[in-house]
Amino acid sequence: MDVLEVRNIMETYQSDNGETTALRNISFSVQKGQFVSIVGPSGCGKSTLLSIIAGLMKPTSGEVFVNGEKISGTSPHIGYMLQRDNLLDWRTIYKNVLFGLEVRKMLTPETRERAVCLLKNYGLYEFRDKYPAQLSGGMRQRAALIRTLAINPDILLLDEAFSALDYQTRLTVTEDVCRILKKEKITTVMVTHDIPESISMGDRILVLSARPAVVQEILDIDFDDP
């Protein structure tokens, strides 16, 4: 089944020096459990596309469907992770992980238990009373991932989530993240300008090309076994 369907998305920004069409005729579907990388140069519209899928931005035209339902606005079924880990410095790792549930008014004994399980399964339980500054960049990124997974999203969106890490850490973290996402069977859409990263992480690669004033093309190479 398609967990996500993006249909004919177009986004035009108005500014003082006229219009910028960031996205034109973008359509694709993502099946359950797939990891789709969307790769393209800086400024080609990757963040715009992800913000639209996250429901943080309304497209000029086009539609987004999650589990067959058209979305308007943010959805509790979608988790969103950005370049910065956005952990709150004054809260412990445990409290940070619960925070994602709190802001969504989803904190119940069951969801708390899920959060604790994730911390245990992915080696952060012993660090639960530490503050973000006491953890390495890789551990913080893992904590941020667990905070997002605690809400049990149907779709995880990653926006250049690893760009801020140094090269060595990035290699370890991306491997770590792939392992966790495969295990949890989370459907993921990641945007990145990093071609090797898109290939090493994705089951499927979409290429967003930026040629000014030309329709953007999506090249769909599906590496998945049938």
Ligand code: ADP
């Ligand atoms: P990417 O994430 O691939 O770097 P963005 O989605 O950030 O690309 O931006 C796509 C295009 O839209 C760029 O040309 C950018 O300058 C333009 N753009 C992005 N946000 C705005 C905005 N708020 N107002 C006007 N133009 C914007």
Ligand code: ADP
């Ligand atoms: P508060 O009383 O401030 O709401 P909590 O009871 O939520 O605090 O958590 C205080 C500390 O107790 C946490 O940092 C964590 O180490 C531990 N803790 C609380 N609940 C659990 C739990 N279900 N499993 C494991 N540790 C927990």
